[in-house]
Amino acid sequence: METHKQLTIGLFGFGVVGEGLYKVLKQTPSLKASIKKVCIKHPDKKRDAPASLFTTQKEDILQDPEINVVVEVIDDANAAFQIVSTALLNGKAVVSASKKMIAEHLPELLSLQQETGQSFLYESSACASIPVIRNLEEYYDNDLLHSIRAIVNGSTNFILTKMFEDKLDFQSALLLAQQLGFAESNPKLDVEGYDAVNKWTILLNHAYGIVSHPDEILFTGIQQVQLSDALVAKEKHWDIKLIAQAKKLNNGQVAAFVLPQFVKHDEPLSFVKNEYNGVVIESGFADKQFFYGKGAGSFPTASAVLSDIAALRYNYKYEYKKLYHHKPHDLTNDYYLKVYVSFDDWSYIPREEFEWIEEWHAEAERKYLIGVLHYSKLAGQNWWKENNTSLILTTDPIIDNLDIIKLKKKSLELAGIA
Amino acid sequence: METHKQLTIGLFGFGVVGEGLYKVLKQTPSLKASIKKVCIKHPDKKRDAPASLFTTQKEDILQDPEINVVVEVIDDANAAFQIVSTALLNGKAVVSASKKMIAEHLPELLSLQQETGQSFLYESSACASIPVIRNLEEYYDNDLLHSIRAIVNGSTNFILTKMFEDKLDFQSALLLAQQLGFAESNPKLDVEGYDAVNKWTILLNHAYGIVSHPDEILFTGIQQVQLSDALVAKEKHWDIKLIAQAKKLNNGQVAAFVLPQFVKHDEPLSFVKNEYNGVVIESGFADKQFFYGKGAGSFPTASAVLSDIAALRYNYKYEYKKLYHHKPHDLTNDYYLKVYVSFDDWSYIPREEFEWIEEWHAEAERKYLIGVLHYSKLAGQNWWKENNTSLILTTDPIIDNLDIIKLKKKSLELAGIA
Numbered sequence: 077m078e079t080h081k082q083l084t085i086g087l088f089g090f091g092v093v094g095e096g097l098y099k100v101l102k103q104t105p106s107l108k109a110s111i112k113k114v115c116i117k118h119p120d121k122k123r124d125a126p127a128s129l130f131t132t133q134k135e136d137i138l139q140d141p142e143i144n145v146v147v148e149v150i151d152d153a154n155a156a157f158q159i160v161s162t163a164l165l166n167g168k169a170v171v172s173a174s175k176k177m178i179a180e181h182l183p184e185l186l187s188l189q190q191e192t193g194q195s196f197l198y199e200s201s202a203c204a205s206i207p208v209i210r211n212l213e214e215y216y217d218n219d220l221l222h223s224i225r226a227i228v229n230g231s232t233n234f235i236l237t238k239m240f241e242d243k244l245d246f247q248s249a250l251l252l253a254q255q256l257g258f259a260e261s262n263p264k265l266d267v268e269g270y271d272a273v274n275k276w277t278i279l280l281n282h283a284y285g286i287v288s289h290p291d292e293i294l295f296t297g298i299q300q301v302q303l304s305d306a307l308v309a310k311e312k313h314w315d316i317k318l319i320a321q322a323k324k325l326n327n328g329q330v331a332a333f334v335l336p337q338f339v340k341h342d343e344p345l346s347f348v349k350n351e352y353n354g355v356v357i358e359s360g361f362a363d364k365q366f367f368y369g370k371g372a373g374s375f376p377t378a379s380a381v382l383s384d385i386a387a388l389r390y391n392y393k394y395e396y397k398k399l400y401h402h403k404p405h406d407l408t409n410d411y412y413l414k415v416y417v418s419f420d421d422w423s424y425i426p427r428e429e430f431e432w433i434e435e436w437h438a439e440a441e442r443k444y445l446i447g448v449l450h451y452s453k454l455a456g457q458n459w460w461k462e463n464n465t466s467l468i469l470t471t472d473p474i475i476d477n478l479d480i481i482k483l484k485k486k487s488l489e490l491a492g493i494a
Numbered sequence: 495m496e497t498h499k500q501l502t503i504g505l506f507g508f509g510v511v512g513e514g515l516y517k518v519l520k521q522t523p524s525l526k527a528s529i530k531k532v533c534i535k536h537p538d539k540k541r542d543a544p545a546s547l548f549t550t551q552k553e554d555i556l557q558d559p560e561i562n563v564v565v566e567v568i569d570d571a572n573a574a575f576q577i578v579s580t581a582l583l584n585g586k587a588v589v590s591a592s593k594k595m596i597a598e599h600l601p602e603l604l605s606l607q608q609e610t611g612q613s614f615l616y617e618s619s620a621c622a623s624i625p626v627i628r629n630l631e632e633y634y635d636n637d638l639l640h641s642i643r644a645i646v647n648g649s650t651n652f653i654l655t656k657m658f659e660d661k662l663d664f665q666s667a668l669l670l671a672q673q674l675g676f677a678e679s680n681p682k683l684d685v686e687g688y689d690a691v692n693k694w695t696i697l698l699n700h701a702y703g704i705v706s707h708p709d710e711i712l713f714t715g716i717q718q719v720q721l722s723d724a725l726v727a728k729e730k731h732w733d734i735k736l737i738a739q740a741k742k743l744n745n746g747q748v749a750a751f752v753l754p755q756f757v758k759h760d761e762p763l764s765f766v767k768n769e770y771n772g773v774v775i776e777s778g779f780a781d782k783q784f785f786y787g788k789g790a791g792s793f794p795t796a797s798a799v800l801s802d803i804a805a806l807r808y809n810y811k812y813e814y815k816k817l818y819h820h821k822p823h824d825l826t827n828d829y830y831l832k833v834y835v836s837f838d839d840w841s842y843i844p845r846e847e848f849e850w851i852e853e854w855h856a857e858a859e860r861k862y863l864i865g866v867l868h869y870s871k872l873a874g875q876n877w878w879k880e881n882n883t884s885l886i887l888t889t890d891p892i893i894d895n896l897d898i899i900k901l902k903k904k905s906l907e908l909a910g911i912a
Contacts, residue, residue, distance in 0.1 A: 100779070205780035207629060214625070214801050344786065347765050361518070362623035362787060362797040368762065369783035379780035383632050392808065 081144070083109035083388060086137030086168075088159055089150035090116050090123060090130070092374030093173065093200075097147065097381055098125060109145070109385050113137050138162050145388055146170045147381060153177035160185070164192045171384040173377055175201035179274035179290050182281060186396065195393045200380030202275040203228055203353045206369040207383065211357075212282040213394055220360040223323040224283050228275040228334075230351035230372040231259040231266035232298045232318045237349045240306045240316065258351045258372060269297035269318065272334045276320040283322060284330050285396065285404030292407065294455045295334035300466040304442040305418055314338040315346045316468060325476050329408035331451075337469040338416065344368075409451050412475040416468045417460065418444035424463040429453040431480065432487045448475060448483075499562070501527035501806060504555030504586075506577055507568040508534050508541060508548070510792030511591065511618075515565070515799055516543060527563070527803050531555050556580050563806055564588045565799060571595040578603070582610045589802040591795055593619040597692035597708050600699060604814065613811045618798030620693040621646055621771045624787040625801065629775075630700040631812055638778040641741040642701050646693040646752075648769035648790040649677040649684035650716045650736045655767045658724045658734065676769045676790060687715035687736065690752045694738040701740060702748050703814065703822030710825065712873045713752035718884040722860040723836055732756040733764045734886060743894050747826035749869075755887040756834065762786075827869050830893040834886045835878065836862035842881040847871040849898065850905045866893060866902075 085101070087094055094114065101109055114125070115134050123130070137143055138159070146163035148156055148170065156174040163170045165188070172178060178185060178201055189196050199209050203226070212224075227233050231253050238249035250267065253259040265271045273295040280286040280293075298318050309316050317339050322332040339346045344366040348354035353371025358364050370376040398404055412431065419425055420442065427433070433447035454460060460467040475483060503519070505512055512532065519527055532543070533552050541548070555561055556577070564581035566574050566588065574592040581588050583606070590596060596603060596619055607614050617627050621644070630642075645651050649671050656667035668685065671677040683689050691713040698704040698711075716736050727734050735757050740750040757764045762784040766772035771789025776782050788794040816822060830849065837843055838860065845851070851865035872878060878885040893901060 096779075205783060207625075207632070210632075211625060214628075214804055344765070347762070359797075361514075361793050361800070363794060364787065365623060366786035367784075368786070370781045375779050376781060379777075382779070386632055390808070390810065 081389060083145045083385065084143050085109055085111045085145045085147055086140065086143040087111050087114045088148040090114050093149045093377045096374050096378040100382060107386060108389065112143055134159060138166055144168055149173045149381065153180065157181050161188055164188045164194045164196060169195040169388050171381055172198045173200040173381060175274045175278060179277035182287055195388055195391065197384035197387060199384050200377045202278050203355060203371045205376035205379050206353055206355060206367045206371065208279065208355050208367060209282050221283055222358045222360065224357050225319055225321045225345060226355040227317055227345055227348045227353050228320050228371065229266055229272040229318060230353055233348060234258050234351045236298060236316055267297045267299050269295045269334050272318060272320055276334050280322055280332055285398030285402060286330060286407055288407055293332055296461060298336055300461065301336055302418060302466050305466055305468060308444060309338055313341050314471065317345055323474050325408065325411060326478050328405060330405045331411045331474050332407055335469050338471045340471050409455060411477055412448050412450050412480050414448045414470045414473050414475060416444060416446050416470055418442055418466045420464050424459065424465055426459055432484055434487060446470060499807060501563045501803065502561050503527060503529045503563045503565055504558065504561040505529050505532045506566040508532050511567045511795045514792050514796040518800060525804060526807065530561055552577060556584055562586055566590045566592060571598065575599050579606055582606045582612045582614060587613040587806050589799055590616045591618040591799060593692045593696060597695035600705050613806055613809065615802035615805060617802050618795045620696050621773060621789045623794035623797050624771055624773060624785045624789065626697065626773050626785060627700050639701060640776040642775050643737055643739045643763060644773040645735055645763055645766045645771050646738050646789065647684055647690040647736060648771055651766060652676050652769045654716060654734055685715045685717050687713045687752050690736060690738055694752050698740055698750055703816030703820060704748060704825055706825060711750055714879060716754055718879060719754055720836060720884050723884055723886060726862060727756055731759050732889065735763055741892050743826065743829060744896050746823060748823045749829050749892050750825055753887050755891065756889045758889050827873060829895055830866050830868050830898050831891045832866045832888040832893060834862060834864050834888060835883060836860055837883045842877065842883055844877055850902055852905060864888060
């Protein structure tokens with residue numbers, strides 16, 4: 077049955093992922109994939125592999141005509157982009173795990189693939205071991221994908237779980253995540269949502285054909301979430317999760333963001349605890365699907381890289397069919413969100429910016445409201461990130477423009493105002 | 495980027511799945527796949543498609559050299575096998591949804607693929623919309639797959655959910671499942687586990703390279719499960735599910751069966767309710783993964799068929815790498831199971847067959863025990879299926895031969911016997 081090509085790999089990076097990959101490939105000759113050369117930064121570090129395997133010269137890989145696959149698992153986004161583009165231009169297939177690099181260079185990377193016709197695979201860049209990119213490519217037809225919601229950052233999910241189930245405070249939970257290896261040593265990338273929005277930029281492309289940049293997507297992390305918010309959630313039988321979400325609106329445009337959100341206990345994403353990731357896809361055809369697995373760490377990442385390598389044997393390429401074969405969807409800024417906001421002092425809250433406010437709890441020390449406002453009152457605004465203010469989306473937060481007038485009227489009637 | 499072949503499809507069957515597929519293909523010209531001919535049994539039925547599309551002569555498809563893909567979504571397993579084998583021998587790629595046919599003809603179908611070199615894809619045959627076969631093929635390397643546990647039959651899961659959450663009795667739950675279209679009109683196939691064991695036969699092959707036959711796998715359905723069992727489960731914070739399970743033992747052989755099982759509330763499979771399916775895969779590399787989605791019904795099935803068709807554009811074939819590239823694993827009958835058995839009368843229970851009995855509740859009207867016995871005391875035996883006896887596996891039921899003596903000693907010590 078064998079018609080696969082022999083893969084000769086040049087590997088960039090020999091950290092935990094790179095080394096794990098090296099070991100597994102050695103143990104599975106049936107894969108017909110072997111590592112010829114590994115490019116590293118620090119030649120003096122002791123490594124569990126023959127010295128002849130290593131080089132510090134990237135050209136030893138990029139210019140070697142025998143090497144037909146470049147696998148890149150390094151930390152430096154700029155260097156990674158240079159490596160990936162040169163490799164593609166030199167006629168090599170590429171597997172990458174660098175989510176930041178991919179998210180920030182999406183248009184160039186798409187052009188490079190079209191220009192060179194080479195495979196560029198990066199399943200490990202989003203949700204690691206969960207095969208979400210491949211599933212979006214293969215299983216969901218553009219017009220049928222209603223929405224996608226996901227927990228894409230394991231560190232923040234771990235911290236939230238420890239805070240709200242084990243009653244740790246934020247700092248202790250973060251410290252524990254770092255000790256267990258789930259968080260970056262610079263935790264800002266995880267905690268403030270940068271990592272999540274990079275992954276979301278990548279997935280929006282495969283879900284809806286959206287070619288965007290992390291800067292264009294509304295996001296924050298969990299740095300503002302407070303224990304008092306957790307108490308409110310608990311009372312209402314909700315969890316708090318950092319949710320990446322995208323939904324097709326009635327006009328065919330897509331609302332997308334990464335924000336803390338209340339999640340009902342019977343929702344699949346509520347099941348996702350600790351360092352796990354989860355993705356819920358709703359479509360007209362396959363209905364609701366849920367993928368769950370480890371979203372970070374060396375082994376889950378290596379496992380996804382390995383699956384990309386396996387796919388290269390039959391010349392698998394992403395088709396980007398939402399982008400090239402359909403009319404791609406646009407991101408929109410024109411919709412409304414129903415939000416929960418907790419705060420210390422009324423004066424920090426721009427009440428006049430809300431379309432309407434449904435709940436208003438001012439009795440406790442820590443006050444909160446639930447109200448509806450336009451996307452533009454959050455994007456580019458800072459009031460909801462300052463002065464100890466915490467904003468959390470409600471369980472079903474997106475309100476279509478077409479529905480807003482009707483809903484506002486109903487809400488004001490209920491309140492006895494109209 | 496396009497180098498795909500044009501797919502010209504001959505379709506067998508125009509029921510809900512076939513018709514859904516026809517509509518979706520018409521709406522997505524980018525797929526480069528069109529249906530040339532549909533073979534049906536009853537030409538007089540009114541159908542929402544041009545009459546010229548239909549034929550009752552299978553040779554109109556099987557002998558048409560222009561047709562390069564045969565999609566088979568009919569109910570008759572024998573006819574399906576004839577169609578599939580002829581199509582493969584005539585040089586056509588084949589997509590099939592007939593789990594019974596595939597499970598019962600696995601060796602012949604493997605030979606046919608090797609002989610003809612043609613693609614034979616059947617993602618929809620197990621768990622419908624959940625891409626479990628593709629993931630087992632692509633993501634899990636043989637030696638790393640510790641275990642796979644799944645809910646593969648939506649009807650029985652629906653019935654159990656209704657019985658234990660909504661307190662319906664078995665007959666009412668079954669009736670509701672039939673009314674909602676989740677159950678076969680002959681419910682025996684679902685309720686007594688035949689459907690599940692067919693799917694499990696297919697998945698065992700992709701998970702472990704096991705070429706087996708449904709008859710060789712220990713299975714039953716939920717026909718014996720009683721409300722009193724649910725009360726015991728509730729007390730212990732467990733659910734009862736019909737679980738298909740396979741686990742690699744210490745000697746490298748695989749234990750596999752389909753039996754009712756207690757499931758802890760924090761287990762992923764406990765989250766799977768109503769007509770949904772779920773699969774939990776544990777591996778050394780990707781760790782624990784959980785896939786969840788609709789496992790039956792026309793749309794989820796059509797969605798999986800569509801993904802197979804899409805994969806044919808780049809000549810995707812299952813590699814059966816666990817079978818051909820590794821040393822395939824054997825099924826073993828030599829292990830022990832820890833079981834719960836409830837019954838009306840002691841005399842029905844062969845107590846001497848148990849290695850030891852850990853719990854023994856004889857006070858209530860409905861009695862039960864929890865004990866350990868060898869696989870051979872269940873396989874081919876009828877005592878646990880007769881006389882209103884109900885057998886349910888405990889939450890972690892498989893005991894390796896190597897551990898049995900140690901565990902038995904410990905248990906007898908605890909009981910004060912040894």
